[in-house]
Amino acid sequence: MKLLPWIVVSLLLTGCAPSLDELAKEGDWQQIGYQDGVRGQLARSYSDLNQYGATVMSDYQQGYEQGVAEFCDVRFAYQIGLSGQYYTGACDGLPDAQRFRMEWQRGWQDYSSR
Template sequence: MKSRSVILMLTLGLSGCATLDRESCLSADWQLIGFNDAVAGREARRLEQHRDACKEYGVVPQIDQYLLGYDRGIPRYCTAINGYTAARDGKTLNPVCNGDPGPVFMRGFELGSVAYKQVVLLSDAERRLSALRTDQRADVRDLNDKRQLLVADGVASATRSFLLHELEELQHNIRLRTHQITQQQQTVQIERRYLMDLEADLRRQL
C-alpha cells in the first residue's frame, strides 16, 4: 500500500508542537494512532512528529503497527464526501488519497471544486454588499454631522454655502448607494440560492 512507501520519509523530521503528551506516549496504541491519523487525513510522515514527542519519555513508535492502522484508516478518509467537503472549503488536494481510494476521493473533490467556485462568487457578492453598507453608514454619519454644523450659531455664510454643497453631494451619494445596496442584496440572494441548488445537485452525484 501507499503508506509503505513513506517509511523512508520518516527520517526527514517535522517541526511543530508535540503531537502526544507523556501519558499518551507511555500507553500508546500505535495501530490506533495510525488509524486516527489516517481518518483525520494526515500524512503518514506524522509518525516522525510522534517519535519526536515521545523521545524524551524513552518511547519509540512501533512503525509496523502504526502503518497497519494507517492503512486501515485511509479508506475511511478517502471518501467521496470528504473529497467534496475539502474542495468545497477551498482546500488543496490531499496527497494521502493517491492510492487505491484515490478515484473515489477525486470524484468528490472534482464536484466540490465546482461548488467552491460558486462559494467564491457568493463570498465576493457578500463582501461587495458589506462594503456598500459600510460606506453608506459613513456617509449618513457625515451627513448628520454637517447638518448639525449648518444650524450651529456663528457659522459664516461662506462656510454655510460650502456645507450646503456637501450636503447635497452626500444626499445624492446616499440615494445612489441605496439603490446599489438593494441591487446587491438581490445579487447575494440569487448567488446564495444558486449555491444551495447547485450543492443539492452535486451531492446527488456523490
C-alpha cells in the same frame, strides 16, 4: 445530503481525540496512525514519530491504513472538498483514488466559488 450528518459526527469525534503527545505516552501508535489517516494526512515517517518515543511502526501503519480507508470513501469526497479541507494525496494508490480526487475537486470548486 444524507452523508452530511456522518461527516459532521466524524469531524467532531476526531476533534475531541487525544493529542499526539498523550497517545505517544500511552504507546497507542495504532490510534495515532488512525487519526492521521482519517484526517487525510500523509503518513508520518519513522523519524517524525520517533521524536515522541519508541515507535511501533507496524501499529502506526495498521491504524493509518484503517483511517485512510475511511477518509478515502468516495461517497464523502465531495463533502470534504466542500468543507474547504485541502486534499494532500493520501488516497493516491488506492483503487478509487481518481474518483475520490474528482469528487473532492468538484466540492473544492464549489467551496472556492462561494
